[in-house]
Amino acid sequence: MPAELPKVTLRPKRLEDAELDYQWQTDPEFATLHAKEAVTLSFAQFQEEYAEVFKNRWPGRLHFAIETEQGLCIGDCACHNIRHDEAEGEVGINIARRDYWGKGYGAAALSQFVEYIFSCTGLKKLKLRTLEDNLRAQRSFIRAGFRPAGVLEDGGHRFLRMELSREVWLKMTGHHDRLPIDTAEES
Numbered sequence: 710m711p712a713e714l715p716k717v718t719l720r721p722k723r724l725e726d727a728e729l730d731y732q733w734q735t736d737p738e739f740a741t742l743h744a745k746e747a748v749t750l751s752f753a754q755f756q757e758e759y760a761e762v763f764k765n766r767w768p769g770r771l772h773f774a775i776e777t778e779q780g781l782c783i784g785d786c787a788c789h790n791i792r793h794d795e796a797e798g799e800v801g802i803n804i805a806r807r808d809y810w811g812k813g814y815g816a817a818a819l820s821q822f823v824e825y826i827f828s829c830t831g832l833k834k835l836k837l838r839t840l841e842d843n844l845r846a847q848r849s850f851i852r853a854g855f856r857p858a859g860v861l862e863d864g865g866h867r868f869l870r871m872e873l874s875r876e877v878w879l880k881m882t883g884h885h886d887r888l889p890i891d892t893a894e895e896s
Contacts, residue, residue, distance in 0.1 A: 714817035714852075719773040719825070722785060726774055727759040728752075729782055733805035743803075744840055744866040769793075771826070775804070775818040783809045786822045788835070797834040798826070802849075811845055816852035823853055823878060833875045838868040847871075854881050 731752050733739045740747040748755060769791040775784045784804040791798035800822065804815045826832055838861060839846045847869060855871040862868075 714813045714820065716778040717783075717814060717817045717821065718776045718778075718780075719786065719818060719821055720776060722763070722772050722774050724760060724763055726782060726785070727756050729805055730759065730785070731755045733784075733803060739803075739805065742840065742843060742846070744864065744868070769798075771830075773822065775802075775814065777809075777814070781806075783814060784818070786818055788822070788826055788832075791832065793831065795834075796832050797836060798832050800826075800835050800837050813849075813852075815846070815849035819849060819853040823873065824882070827875045827878050835873045836870065837872075838870050841867040841869050854878055 731748070734748040734755075737747045750758070769789070771788040771791075773786055774782050775786060776782050783806045784802065786800065786802040788798045788800050800819070802815055802819050802822070804810055804818075823835060826835065835855075836858070837850065837855065839850065841860060850871050853873070854877065855873045856877075858870045858872040860867055861870050
């Protein structure tokens with residue numbers, strides 16, 4: 710029987726999250742895990758861009774911070790490239806604090822996020838991609854119900870594509886009427 714996942718809360722992103730986002734986006738190891746270059750902007754420049762993006766939220770994107778049971782923000786998750794005509798979107802997750810890596814926080818957050826998406830939106834399929842050699846992330850995705858769906862080469866990197874349909878998710882978990890995310894904006 711799999712170990713119980715830790716308790717997490719998902720909440721809307723806030724401007725105050727810029728500091729943590731800057732820390733992980735400037736970390737070369739973290740950037741490598743996402744097949745990206747580390748951010749080289751100063752924090753002031755980053756904060757200015759962050760505020761602009763925050764003010765002009767992207768349509769077709771859901772973006773939440775991940776907090777521990779104690780209220781510590783440890784990362785974020787997003788659903789982007791939402792295509793309503795195809796009822797699908799792409800998900801991504803970041804556990805930014807290294808001391809929370811490999812402890813089930815990613816799987817717990819992703820499970821809640823998937824439940825929210827399939828319970829509260831019209832999306833019927835979720836996709837993601839992860840570096841082919843990022844086994845820790847793949848284990849997390851599998852725990853949340855995602856299954857391999859092929860390999861993709863992009864920008865000199867090999868990615869494992871993974872998918873989860875609402876139909877498979879319903880069979881796996883059953884439908885829950887509760888909302889797993891606090892969607893109320895704080896004032």
